[in-house]
Amino acid sequence: MMYYGAQYYRPPFPGSECWQRDFENMQALGFTCVKLWAVWNWVEQEQGKFCFDDLDELVALAKQHGLKVIINTIPEGAPYWTDTGNADDLYQTADGQRVAYGGPANLPTAGWPGRCIDDDAFTALAARFIEETARHFATEQAVAAIDVWNEPHLEPMYDYRQNMLCYCPHSKARFRRWLQEKYGSLQALNTAWYRTYRSWQEVAPPPRFGTWADMLDWRKFWLWNMRRWLDMRVAASRRGAPNIPVQTHVAYSGILGNRIVGGLGNELGDEFELARGVDIFGLSSFPSWLMGEEHVYRHFLHSAMIAEAAHGKPFYQVELQGGAGKPGLLGGLVPTAQDVTLWNWNTIAVGGKGSVYWQYAPEPAGLESPGFGLTGFLGENTPRSKAAAECAKTLTAIPHLEHARSAKICNAVYVSRSSDLLCFAADRQESLYATGLSGAFQAAYRSSIPVRFFHQDYIDELPGSGIQTLYLPMPLVLSAHEVEVLGRFVRVGGTLVSEACPGLYREDGLLEQNSAALYELFRLRHVGIEASPELGQVEARWLENDAPFYGRLYRQVVQPCEGAQVLAVFADGAPAVTQYCCGRGRAVWFGTYVANAYETQRDVASAQAIARWFVPQGYAALRQLSVTHGAAQRIPLAPVVRLLETDSHWLLVAQNPTDAPVSVSAEFAQPQAFPAQKLSAQEADRYVLRLILQPQSGRVITWPKRRA
Known part of the structure; x- marks a missing residue:
């Protein structure tokens, strides 16, 4: 309903x-x-x-x-x-x-x-x-x-x-039972937490931020x-x-x-x-x-x-x-x-x-x-x-809308519970991770490029997801299984784009000193991590045209290995962006946090540095999607175009939240379903446009424009 x-x-x-x-x-x-x-x-x-x-x-x-x-x-x-x-x-x-x-x-x-x-x-x-x-x-x-x-x-x-809950005797007891189930023995817990507990009754949740292993378990328990x-x-x-x-x-x-x-x-x-x-x-x-x-x-x-x-x-x-x-x-x-x-x-x-x-x-x-x-x-x-x-x-x-579902979007931003919780354990710095998620999504949004999220829980579904480009903002934690699936994604033709320090930490919060993900996916060796002055802007330039773009917070210093091509450099000439082609796909690495920079500073060059890897039309069902609108808004807004589907119908949804005129043009990849059919519409102001396409006839039903 x-x-x-x-x-x-x-x-x-x-x-x-x-x-x-x-x-x-x-x-x-x-x-x-x-x-x-x-x-x-x-x-x-x-x-x-x-x-x-x-x-x-x-x-x-x-x-x-x-x-x-x-x-x-x-x-x-x-x-x-x-x-x-x-x-x-x-x-x-x-x-x-x-x-x-x-x-x-x-x-x-x-x-x-x-x-x-x-x-x-x-x-x-x-x-x-x-x-x-x-x-x-x-x-x-x-x-x-x-x-x-x-x-x-x-x-x-x-x-x-600004506090934490719950530390009542009931929750403490249940936390101990959860730890016993997870670790099996007190010695295993001591090893994981670097502790010397002599009995389970001594085990307690962390009362403050400091060590990561116990805080990560405390959060995982509560989830x-x-x-x-x-x-x-x-x-x-x-x-x-x-x-x-x-x-x-x-x-x-x-x-x-x-x-x-x-x-x-x-x-x-x-x-x-x-x-x-x-x-x-x-x-x-x-x-x-x-x-x-x-x-x-x-x-x-x-x-x-x-x-x-x-x-x-x-x-x-x-x-x-x-x-x-x-x-x-x-x-x-x-x-x-x-x-x-x-x-x-x-x-x-x-x-x-x-x-x-x-x-x-x-x-x-x-x-x-x-x-x-x-x-x-x-x-x-x-x-x-x-x-x-x-x-x-x-x-x-609107007919069929009740049964419509989102069509498969080719572009996605990766969502990692593990990386988010690591940022929380590091003294409540979740905002850094959330900012990266929004910045990567908004880099596509500002150009009306369809993009979705893709969560680590469904990593095994990546091969059949229809995703062609997957962007990883601040991917501090990557499990061995995630690395293996992401590698397969690249080999079969996907574009993997990662920000700095992929897989820097294990899921338990321990530093991954071999930097296995960095090498296996991008053919890079870790050299060091450098903070930007006052954790602010980091400038880089594309080798192809010397155009600048910006990251933020940190830069990762790396040594390229066999097959890794440098595409952009930092001011001192160190690699800022590399590409490693593997099988039918490619793995692109950014040596800083570009999505965070765009979300906080709104530099267009940073958005373009992210969006250039996304599929412009956003859907395999579309051959072309073109959305044009007027001057940039003070508040970042852009027209939204999304494709919905049922077993027998396409529904194209477009809306214009801006103050400027908008033109939308879409062409389907299978013209036989829509003979000589190219859809277009122009919006003079803040109207909402709805189109329903019926594949059986190629007929387009345009619902009336309505003022808000």
Whole structure:
């Protein structure tokens, strides 16, 4: 299905006097669904007694108005009867703070964050709440999905970002069990951590940053533990309602962070691990509130990452900013109708199945008041709700879009959990890795070259992925298996492009002194690493034309070996870019961090140094893709063109977020499917263009341009 609607009910708001009016308006807006919170302390106010009266009435109203329902279970709002009074059952920070039950900004009924879910007794109670909620709605045909975890992360971390969690006795004990399973013996752990523990009871998680081996294991444990918690919730929902799909949605791409500062090692929301455990996946986004003035690009970036994490499963924008965010007393910037339209089309362009807004009505109480409302205080429509209606009606009317998936993109940016966690272990420097990911992606984006992400978890799928160029930003960790698969990728015709220090460290954080990846993939020998002054810009020049480009932070000094050709040099003549041709492909090495430089400094030459290796048309199905637009924008924006497919149809999606006129021209590689057919369109201003191509006839259906 296509999901267009809003989060509506978070008890006790809105009051029942608004329900009929609001559901009538949702139907008139062309919405297809509504999301309702089932908060544990509201549903089970007395242990063992579950009351769903308000949710039942809302579900009945949804059916009456033709809306499907997503039930979002919220065990983080725990009943106060679950509080044992034992401080050891609460979440605990590294410096010993206990997180008592209270009311966060987004939970009026409080009880947050409950007891640590490593407390098995508490876990059983939370699971029973989810199971009973699912069972209650098991035969309700209006319920399309049960969302078992709202923005999964280590729950109190958003309020304790400069600290670490959880160090309660329950989590410490589970960490020891995980280590015993991983290492098998205390001696093996001592060897891996360089310790002299005499018993398992002496083993403790790292309370501070310093050594890497223990911190890497502490983070890997928590990513495993978060997935274990999700699996518990999914199992509970399926016990209660075996036939209802289960979903979850992340607050943002953990590996990117809202403002490209990362978050995987800190908040522990690993979209690639979490998406595996559910039927439907999704994303929360508050672009104009949390992503800065580049929010249109960054929202597209996050959407592309979540599309990759979903890995073929249905995904959609489960929460999309509907009104002002809350950086201040009375709210922040209010999104425009144009913002709403562009965010919707970002989701569609990467294969998503719609947008559900946070939230329908303004918040009436607490720190989030009076923010986030798609409508006005009295339920009246706003330019935002009208734009949401236009998107819903237009997009649900496009044939085949519900079943369309992203066509295989030839260009990809490699995503490494291992490299990200290493940067975190090095005193919270995840932002360096996230910046590289965005910089590499944006180098293609600025020229409207289609590009995707490709995650290390799926390295074995690389040969059949359709990827022709794979870019590795800051690839500090590469396993022997990754090196072997990447080598095969090159030999069969791929272009591998890596930044400095590929495989410098092993997965356990130990320096790889032989620099095996550097030699095996690029035929280079490591000589040394040099920091740039104040970790700033590093200049290099192409030998072909003496044109400069820039890297940042460091440069790796190497000795080229047999077959390695130098393409660019640093100021002192040392190799800055090399190419090694192997089999039918090539392996290109940059001796600095070019993607980081482009993301932070926006030098066009650096973007071109990256983008020159990508396939311009982006798809094997296309022979040619040409996108032209006007002068560069102060805020980096570019037209987006993406190709979607079903078993029998192509769908070409193009949108122009810039202020300048745009021309789009696409030609397919198999003209017999489109006789004498060359597609072209011109956009005079910020319109969105949609084209549907039907291979059987070669006919093009152009949907009307619509203003935001």
